[in-house]
Amino acid sequence: MKISTDYKTDNYNIYVEDNALNKYLTEYTARYSSVFYLVDSHVYQLHQDILLSSIDAPILLSPGESCKTVESYARTIEELIERGIKRNSLIVAIGGGATGDLAGFIAATILRGVDYIHVPTTVLAHDSAVGGKTAINVPSGKNLIGSFYRPQCVIMDTLFFNTLPDDELLSGYAEVFKHAMLNSEEEADRLMTLHNKAIDIDRLSESIEMGIKTKLRFVNKDEHESNERRYLNLGHTLGHALELNNKLFHGHAVMFGMLYALYVSNQLNQKDIFDVSRYATYFQSIGLDFSKIEDTAFEDLLKYLLKDKKNTTENLISFVLLSNYGECYVKDLSIEEVKKYYTTFNEMLIKDV
Numbered sequence: 001m002k003i004s005t006d007y008k009t010d011n012y013n014i015y016v017e018d019n020a021l022n023k024y025l026t027e028y029t030a031r032y033s034s035v036f037y038l039v040d041s042h043v044y045q046l047h048q049d050i051l052l053s054s055i056d057a058p059i060l061l062s063p064g065e066s067c068k069t070v071e072s073y074a075r076t077i078e079e080l081i082e083r084g085i086k087r088n089s090l091i092v093a094i095g096g097g098a099t100g101d102l103a104g105f106i107a108a109t110i111l112r113g114v115d116y117i118h119v120p121t122t123v124l125a126h127d128s129a130v131g132g133k134t135a136i137n138v139p140s141g142k143n144l145i146g147s148f149y150r151p152q153c154v155i156m157d158t159l160f161f162n163t164l165p166d167d168e169l170l171s172g173y174a175e176v177f178k179h180a181m182l183n184s185e186e187e188a189d190r191l192m193t194l195h196n197k198a199i200d201i202d203r204l205s206e207s208i209e210m211g212i213k214t215k216l217r218f219v220n221k222d223e224h225e226s227n228e229r230r231y232l233n234l235g236h237t238l239g240h241a242l243e244l245n246n247k248l249f250h251g252h253a254v255m256f257g258m259l260y261a262l263y264v265s266n267q268l269n270q271k272d273i274f275d276v277s278r279y280a281t282y283f284q285s286i287g288l289d290f291s292k293i294e295d296t297a298f299e300d301l302l303k304y305l306l307k308d309k310k311n312t313t314e315n316l317i318s319f320v321l322l323s324n325y326g327e328c329y330v331k332d333l334s335i336e337e338v339k340k341y342y343t344t345f346n347e348m349l350i351k352d353v
């Protein structure tokens with residue numbers, strides 16, 4: 001399947017299919033005199049003999065978020081310069097969202113910008129590889145350094161999914177589910193039917209297609225996130241805080257963050273538009289472990305909440321909320337309000353799940 005962006009210029013293709021890497025990569029690499037592969041070391045270890053057998057002299061990155069540090073950024077830049085990268089070279093990022101975020105940021109900044117391609121190997125990266133956000137972390141928070149920088153293409157080879165652990169699969173599915181909530185109740189119901197009790201890997205491509213198309217609707221309108229693109233951050237305010245504080249998988253944290261956002265939306269709308277308990281029970285039935293957030297003190301999350309990139313006013317925390325399915329808005333809440341809802345939200349979860 002091929003999906004294309006719809007900007008005024010410099011559009012790129014997103015391929016999602018089995019064997020996509022073999023099918024499309026050389027068409028792009030052939031245009032450059034030198035190509036540098038930045039590959040998640042774990043992915044390379046698993047796939048070097050078959051899917052990645054043609055990848056020449058990869059630079060291996062530490063797996064997951066651990067590669068998104070300032071140190072790893074500087075080290076990899078040094079290595080690329082030593083290997084002779086030029087302005088007309090190509091960087092190919094092969095790995096999950098973290099690899100893509102780091103490699104994209106390197107591509108955006110090395111020699112003031114070289115072309116790059118995303119080869120996402122996780123379900124989660126259907127999200128991060130699309131839209132041109134690149135980033136690294138600092139101790140105060142996630143993705144606090146970064147840029148918007150479009151790739152030349154995204155090649156999502158779904159054969160990589162076969163080796164994904166269940167926790168990673170669930171993490172990626174969280175963003176697919178978020179995209180459904182940004183569409184309609186029917187889309188969320190469809191996912192819950194398609195992936196009832198467990199994530200069905202054979203039906204993931206169609207769910208990912210829905211996810212990417214939804215995401216592009218927002219990105220095409222507001223690439224640099226001054227307005228509608230912020231809605232893609234549904235679940236991420238509390239999500240990023242839980243991810244860092246409780247050391248959760250990104251998507252697992254986003255699932256909790258989404259439940260909280262739906263709960264707060266109901267409170268502010270003064271009607272139960274969203275059946276939060278139903279979604280919580282569903283998330284639990286497909287593997288979300290609620291014990292991972294039990295007893296998390298609000299005060300431990302607060303320092304992260306106050307550093308959220310969406311915040312614009314001192315001591316107010318910005319949340320993406322919904323007045324209905326697909327109808328988002330950004331609301332600044334005081335610390336007291338966030339805490340109050342956090343307490344009652346936890347009580348509801350303990351009672352209902």
Ligand SMILES: O=C(O)C(=O)C[C@@H](O)[C@H](O)[C@H](O)COP(=O)(O)O
Nearest residue numbers: 127128131133142143229232233236
């Ligand atoms: O692409 C976007 O815009 C998003 O917000 C998508 C998020 O799901 C994704 O996790 C993103 O990387 C988070 O970005 P951040 O700007 O909140 O760090």
